[in-house]
Amino acid sequence: MIVKFATKQIVELLRATGEPSRLRILALLAREELAVLELCRVLDQSQPRVSRHLKLLAEANLVERFPDGAWVFYRLTGSGREREVIDYLLSQVDPGDTVLAHDRSRLDGVLTERASAARTYFAENATRWDEIRSLYVSDADVEDAIVQVSGERRIRRLVDLGSGTGRMLTLLGPRAAQAVGLDLSQQMLNIARRNTTEAGLANVELRHGDILDTRLADATADLVVVHQVLHYLGDPAAAVREASRLVAADGRLIIVDFAPHKHEFLREAHQHRRLGFSDEEMARWLTEAGLPHLALTSLPPNRSDGLTVKIWAAARTPDELRIAA
Numbered sequence: 001m002i003v004k005f006a007t008k009q010i011v012e013l014l015r016a017t018g019e020p021s022r023l024r025i026l027a028l029l030a031r032e033e034l035a036v037l038e039l040c041r042v043l044d045q046s047q048p049r050v051s052r053h054l055k056l057l058a059e060a061n062l063v064e065r066f067p068d069g070a071w072v073f074y075r076l077t078g079s080g081r082e083r084e085v086i087d088y089l090l091s092q093v094d095p096g097d098t099v100l101a102h103d104r105s106r107l108d109g110v111l112t113e114r115a116s117a118a119r120t121y122f123a124e125n126a127t128r129w130d131e132i133r134s135l136y137v138s139d140a141d142v143e144d145a146i147v148q149v150s151g152e153r154r155i156r157r158l159v160d161l162g163s164g165t166g167r168m169l170t171l172l173g174p175r176a177a178q179a180v181g182l183d184l185s186q187q188m189l190n191i192a193r194r195n196t197t198e199a200g201l202a203n204v205e206l207r208h209g210d211i212l213d214t215r216l217a218d219a220t221a222d223l224v225v226v227h228q229v230l231h232y233l234g235d236p237a238a239a240v241r242e243a244s245r246l247v248a249a250d251g252r253l254i255i256v257d258f259a260p261h262k263h264e265f266l267r268e269a270h271q272h273r274r275l276g277f278s279d280e281e282m283a284r285w286l287t288e289a290g291l292p293h294l295a296l297t298s299l300p301p302n303r304s305d306g307l308t309v310k311i312w313a314a315a316r317t318p319d320e321l322r323i324a325a
């Protein structure tokens with residue numbers, strides 16, 4: 001480790017990290033960004049207590065706080081000297097340490113519960129999905145904008161991550177020599193299979209898999225689409241990294257999701273974890289994932305209580321995005 005700090009900063013860092021609960025919080029956040037209430041459950045501590053620890057960690061630049069509707073999430077600071085200190089400290093902890101192992105297993109429980117609620121939701125809503133989707137925005141407008149952003153070239157290989165009922169595959173598949181749709185829900189895949197067959201698409205392969213670990217080869221898709229999936233995920237940044245990994249040198253990634261909003265009911269009723277994403281957050285994730293060139297489209301709602309849909313198109317080189325303009 002080659003980081004250097006002034007004496008005062010070292011004392012502050014030692015103060016912030018030199019407490020068992022705070023070290024445990026850092027180890028938990030190294031795994032995934034978490035909401036305060038989730039940390040309380042894992043640590044079995046009250047919210048005021050956990051919030052106090054988080055405040056100290058945030059003041060020492062060891063964690064970042066980001067409000068999302070009425071919830072507040074925390075993640076480890078992304079880069080810089082403080083991050084090197086965290087990584088170093090955590091690398092020195094015995095992997096078999098019983099306290100951290102216990103925390104890990106409690107976190108597994110929280111994550112499994114969350115994933116199973118989402119799976120049940122998608123299984124139960126598979127047949128109603130297109131109807132649910134259109135409650136919030138005009139599908140036709142969004143799809144027109146996606147077609148425009150995807151450029152006019154023929155697509156060699158399209159990858160649709162979290163393909164659901166296959167809407168993106170039927171929209172863009174006719175222009176693709178080859179298309180892959182990947183989803184975690186077998187029910188969704190069954191409907192996508194029917195929809196793509198009905199659309200006469202013989203070139204579509206539907207795979208069961210996780211967007212965080214697609215098992216697809218590096219840089220092999222000239223169009224990767226992630227449409228209305230990121231807001232369900234515990235670690236959307238990891239999904240952006242995985243999607244970016246698949247993008248060919250002359251390819252582009254299109255992410256469609258909501259702008260930040262305040263419809264809290266979507267968490268309970270529709271399993272949304274994040275209430276939208278800011279342009280800054282998305283640009284940072286994409287840049288860190290190697291796709292620094294970004295074109296933004298914003299589609300405001302057509303009803304007063306609706307949601308703004310954002311399309312983030314990203315590429316490795318500016319030329320690739322100019323074709324979309």
Ligand SMILES: C[S@@+](CC[C@H](N)C(=O)[O-])C[C@H]1O[C@@H](n2cnc3c(N)ncnc32)[C@H](O)[C@@H]1O
Pocket residue numbers: 122161162163164165166167168182183184185188209210211212226227228229232
């Ligand atoms: C709102 S639907 C959107 C589907 C499709 N992209 C569309 O717009 O019609 C979200 C989809 O993401 C899938 N999904 C959620 N988490 C996933 C994960 N970790 N890996 C793969 N698919 C996932 C769900 O099963 C669901 O089909």
